[in-house]
Amino acid sequence: MLELLLEVIPLAIAAAISPVVLMLALAILAGSRPVAESGAYAVGVVATTIALYGVGLVVIRAQQDGLEPGWLGSDVARIVIGVVLVIAGVVLIVVRPNAARSSAFQERLLGGRRRLRDLAGAGVAVMITNGSSFVILIAILHAVARSGRPLPEEAAALIVATAIVALPALAPFVAAVVGGAGLRALLARVGVFITTYGRQTMGALWILFGCIDIALAWNGR
Numbered sequence: 001m002l003e004l005l006l007e008v009i010p011l012a013i014a015a016a017i018s019p020v021v022l023m024l025a026l027a028i029l030a031g032s033r034p035v036a037e038s039g040a041y042a043v044g045v046v047a048t049t050i051a052l053y054g055v056g057l058v059v060i061r062a063q064q065d066g067l068e069p070g071w072l073g074s075d076v077a078r079i080v081i082g083v084v085l086v087i088a089g090v091v092l093i094v095v096r097p098n099a100a101r102s103s104a105f106q107e108r109l110l111g112g113r114r115r116l117r118d119l120a121g122a123g124v125a126v127m128i129t130n131g132s133s134f135v136i137l138i139a140i141l142h143a144v145a146r147s148g149r150p151l152p153e154e155a156a157a158l159i160v161a162t163a164i165v166a167l168p169a170l171a172p173f174v175a176a177v178v179g180g181a182g183l184r185a186l187l188a189r190v191g192v193f194i195t196t197y198g199r200q201t202m203g204a205l206w207i208l209f210g211c212i213d214i215a216l217a218w219n220g221r
Contacts, residue, residue, distance in 0.1 A: 001153045007143040008157045012164035014205040015136035019191075019198040021045060021126055022168035026191045028119065029184070034176035038169075040116040044123020045169035046162070052133065053158045056141040060154065064145065073146035078217035081142050085210030088135050092203030123169060132202065133165070139209065 028037045063070035071077060127133050140161050144154050163170075175183045 001149065001156070004144065004147045004149055004153065004157050005160060007147075008140055008161050009164065010205075011136050011140050011143065011209065012161040014202055014209070015132055015165045016167045017194060017198050017202045017205075018130060018132045018168070019194045020130050020132075022172075022191055022194055024122065024126060025169050025172040026187060029172040029176055029187075035173075036116060037119050038173040038176045040119040041123045042166070042169040042173040044120035044125075045127055046123075046166045047120075048124045048127035049133075049162045049166050052127070052137055053140075053162050056137060057144075057155060057158055060141060060145045061151065064148075069146050069148050072142055073148065075217040077142055078146065078213050081139055082210040082213030082217065084135065085139060085206045085213065087210075088131075089203040089206030089208075089210060092132075092199045092206065135206070136165070139213075 025038060025041060028034070028041050031037050060070075060072060063072050140158070144157055147154070147157075149157075172187060175187055
């Protein structure tokens with residue numbers, strides 16, 4: 001179980017660095033109803049993350065043969081996922097996001113009356129349209145499938161991954177509930193760092209994880 005967590009947690013942290021989820025959460029935190037609005041957004045993010053990883057767990061169990069990892073946990077799959085991580089990491093570093101498009105996307109999600117239902121929907125939309133969510137989802141599912149652990153341990157690992165991936169939405173909600181200026185200032189500094197260096201950091205981690213997967217699979221380890 002510990003070995004599985006040591007594989008899953010770094011991958012989940014790499015997904016949590018994504019600036020999209022956090023910056024939208026910080027924009028919501030600055031609104032007139034920070035607790036209710038950031039809470040609704042966090043519900044959307046968490047619910048979608050749970051759904052994605054829940055479906056992933058069903059897929060893992062469906063393709064396993066007892067404790068055998070199945071095709072998703074094979075060395076071939078590990079090499080393919082490693083290559084995908086490397087390519088996606090290079091794209092993140094090289095391709096710069098369209099600032100105008102990102103701003104328009106944020107305005108569209110936060111525009112209008114900002115009803116709680118719409119903010120929850122924004123959380124769902126962000127997780128579904130965020131490419132990093134799916135890249136890391138596949139890598140995490142492969143790590144879980146490859147481990148061949150019993151269902152409770154696989155589920156526990158995915159619960160931990162879900163909590164970490166959803167942190168960019170959960171942390172602003174906690175800051176809204178606690179109401180501390182210090183915590184909000186810390187989140188603002190984290191937001192500046194992630195906006196400036198998040199894509200590069202995430203891309204470098206993906207390349208590192210991908211190279212490790214390729215090397216270990218190639219050597220049959």
